[in-house]
Amino acid sequence: MRLLSxxxxxxxxxxxxxxxxxxxxVATFVSPEILRASAFQWVALVISPWFTACLLFAIGWTRLVGLLLNGHQVRGRRVGPMIRAVTAAACAVMWxxxxxxxxxxxxxxxFMSPGVPFWSMFVLGELDVAYRVVANGRTS
Incomplete structure (x- = not known):
């Protein structure tokens, strides 16, 4: 339990x-229409659902690695926080x-979509993560 914490x-x-x-x-890989049939149809006009799914998967997987490496050293360098900061900035751009x-x-x-406040806060949350990781220079 301590390891999970x-x-x-x-x-x-x-x-x-x-x-x-x-x-x-994964949901987009299985059914690419979910992006075209939702409010994200505007994103699908510019970026294909397949590319969006690949981007989400690549950044998500990289971020997962960064979270798992957080606090560990690779060749004397703490790469986890660096990966976390870069992926947080990339996520902010996507959001x-x-x-x-x-x-x-x-x-x-x-009228405003109810998703606007949520995605706006996700952007601010990601920018906060990137800032804290870089500013603190620690595994926070």
Missing amino acids: YYLEGRRFEWLITIAMLWLA VQFDLALIQLSISQG
């Missing part, structure tokens, strides 16, 4: 987002794209 403590947001990313990637798609949908339908 070590990996989860202070990083629950990152774990939840990582699992959600991997889950959405901005999703948020913009929902904002565009909101404008066209005349």
Whole structure:
């Protein structure tokens, strides 16, 4: 139980987002129409669902590795925090794209999508993770 606490403590947001990313990637691989039939249709106009799924899977998997390596050293360097910071910044860019798609949908339908506040907060959460990891220079 202590080992599980070590990996989860202070990083629950990152774990939840990582699992959600991997889950959405698998769901998109199985059924690419989910992006075209949702508010993310605006994203699917520019980026194919297959590429989106690959991107979600690659960043999610890399982030998972960063979370597992957090606190460990590879050749005398702590790579986990560096991976976490880079993937948090990459996720912030992706979430901005999703948020913009929902904002565009909101404008066209005349009222705000309830997903806009969530994706906006995900962006801020990711930027906070990247900042804390880099600023603290520790395994927080």
